[in-house]
Structures are given as structure tokens and as C-alpha cells.
Amino acid sequence: MSGGRVAVVTGASSGIGEATARALARRGWSLVLLARREERLAAVAEEIGAEWEMCDVSDQASVDAVAARILERHPAVALLVNNAGIPARGSYLDIEAERIEQVIACNYLGGVWCLRAFEPGLRAAAAAGGAHVVNVVSVAGTVAFAPAGAYSASKHAQLAFSRSTAALLRGSGIRVHTVMPGFVETEGFPQRTALRSRMLKRFVVEADRVAESIANAVERGKGEITVPWFPYRFVSIAQAVVPGLFAVFAGRAGYHKGEQR
Numbered sequence: 001m002s003g004g005r006v007a008v009v010t011g012a013s014s015g016i017g018e019a020t021a022r023a024l025a026r027r028g029w030s031l032v033l034l035a036r037r038e039e040r041l042a043a044v045a046e047e048i049g050a051e052w053e054m055c056d057v058s059d060q061a062s063v064d065a066v067a068a069r070i071l072e073r074h075p076a077v078a079l080l081v082n083n084a085g086i087p088a089r090g091s092y093l094d095i096e097a098e099r100i101e102q103v104i105a106c107n108y109l110g111g112v113w114c115l116r117a118f119e120p121g122l123r124a125a126a127a128a129g130g131a132h133v134v135n136v137v138s139v140a141g142t143v144a145f146a147p148a149g150a151y152s153a154s155k156h157a158q159l160a161f162s163r164s165t166a167a168l169l170r171g172s173g174i175r176v177h178t179v180m181p182g183f184v185e186t187e188g189f190p191q192r193t194a195l196r197s198r199m200l201k202r203f204v205v206e207a208d209r210v211a212e213s214i215a216n217a218v219e220r221g222k223g224e225i226t227v228p229w230f231p232y233r234f235v236s237i238a239q240a241v242v243p244g245l246f247a248v249f250a251g252r253a254g255y256h257k258g259e260q261r
């Protein structure tokens, strides 16, 4: 681990989290990577010279224990990236009840437990020059997307959490950034095969693009960003202006049956 400021990235064993860890390492951050799959996490960490800890962010006790160990080694944590997340493809009536609980526990509560657990480290870094929290939300946090209704609800909750903590911590030296990616091709979200709509597939981007935007948002102090901006910003505006109509329109798109999970 190099001598830069310390960043903790959750869900760093694949996809956007892994790409973000690599982007931050290139910028000189010292990283601590969190996720559940030991082999994958250790391999990424070794490649970029990071520390790693196995952690299930949906389990508050696991988060508290891991954060305590990390804060003992690194009393100041200058960046927390709340990225860990799972999909829930399929409607409220189709997917398993257990998945509806898991998606809230991981996508929404996971970030809450991490913020609370790392708060002392963030405050220490804030006192020494500034700290950042990045919440990787989703355009699904602004759109009622019926083909993945429970996922969408988890991201609406996470968006409210991110915006309210941004207001709560304003002036404290801890800056909260909200990042809203559109469709991104990753392991957990294989959008190019899972989505039925050819039109939507055209707007799928790679994880590296989101990772660069996350690093830029921190460096340039951007509070809230949509990645990519087009067409997703318009999608969020359409939902806000004509919510009922837009939700029906969006609901016509969806996932192939075999891809529901």
C-alpha cells in the first residue's frame, strides 16, 4: 500500500467498484477494498497494491468489526465509496421475497452502516484537510422502473440517504457525492444480454467510464452527477415531470425471462 490518503471502496471485487479502485490507485490513493468473494478481492488488491477485508455490507455487525480493524490501522479515512450493490431483475410479483429484503439490506442499508462505522475516520480526515463520501446510486433511483421494481425502490432509498447526508454534513469538511450511472455492463448487471430493448442496449456503457467520473467528481467537488449525462438526465426529468405516464412507458422495456434475478 502506497503512502497516499486512504480510500475505502465497497464492492471492489468486480464491476464499477473494481474499476474505481484501479482509477483511484492510478491517482495515488492508498486503498482498502471490501467485498465478500475472498479470491476475487485478494487478486484485485494484489494487482494494485491495496489492502483488503472481507465484509458483507448488509450485515451491520460485519461492517462495524471491519471498520474498527481498518480505523485502527488508518485513523483517517479521506474517501469512502459506497458502491456494493446487487440487482433484483423481475417485478415485485415475480422475484423471491428474500431478494426484496436483500436488495434493501445491501443497496440502501449497506451504505448507511458504512457511513456510520467510518464516521470517526472521515471526521479525522476532514480535520486534516477534507473527506469525501461517494454513494454509487443509479438512474433507477429517480425512475420507477417496474421491470426491476424492488431494485428501483432500493435506489430511491439510497438516493434520499445520499442527498440527506450531503445536507447533514455540509460545512463539516465531509463532502457527500451522489453518482447516478445509467446502464453499465458488469458481472452482476449483464445489461447487453439481459435487457430486451435494443434501444436501451445502445446506451449501455463500461465500468471504466463510471470509475473515471467518480474520481473526477471527488477531485472537482461535484455534488451530484449522472453518467453518462445523455440520455439519462432527460429520463430522470421526464419521470419527475410526468411520473405516471413515464413509469408506464419505462415499464414496457424489461429483461429477458432467463435473466431475472
Ligand SMILES: NC(=O)c1ccc[n+]([C@@H]2O[C@H](COP(=O)([O-])OP(=O)(O)OC[C@H]3O[C@@H](n4cnc5c(N)ncnc54)[C@H](OP(=O)(O)O)[C@@H]3O)[C@@H](O)[C@H]2O)c1
Binding pocket: 010, 011, 012, 013, 014, 015, 016, 017, 034, 035, 036, 037, 038, 040, 055, 056, 057, 058, 083, 084, 085, 086, 106, 107, 136, 137, 138, 139, 180, 181, 182, 183, 184, 185, 186, 187, 188, 189, 191, 207
Ligand atoms: N451495472 C449497472 O447497470 C449499474 C447502474 C447503476 C448503478 N449500479 C450500481 O453500481 C454498484 C456496483 O454494481 P456493478 O454494476 O459494478 O455490479 P457487480 O460487478 O456485480 O459488482 C457488485 C459488487 O458489490 C459487491 N457486493 C454485493 N453484495 C455485497 C455485500 N452484501 N457486501 C459487500 N459487497 C457486496 C460484489 O462483491 P462480492 O460478491 O464479492 O461481495 C461486487 O464487488 C451497485 O450499487 C449497483 O447498484 C450499477
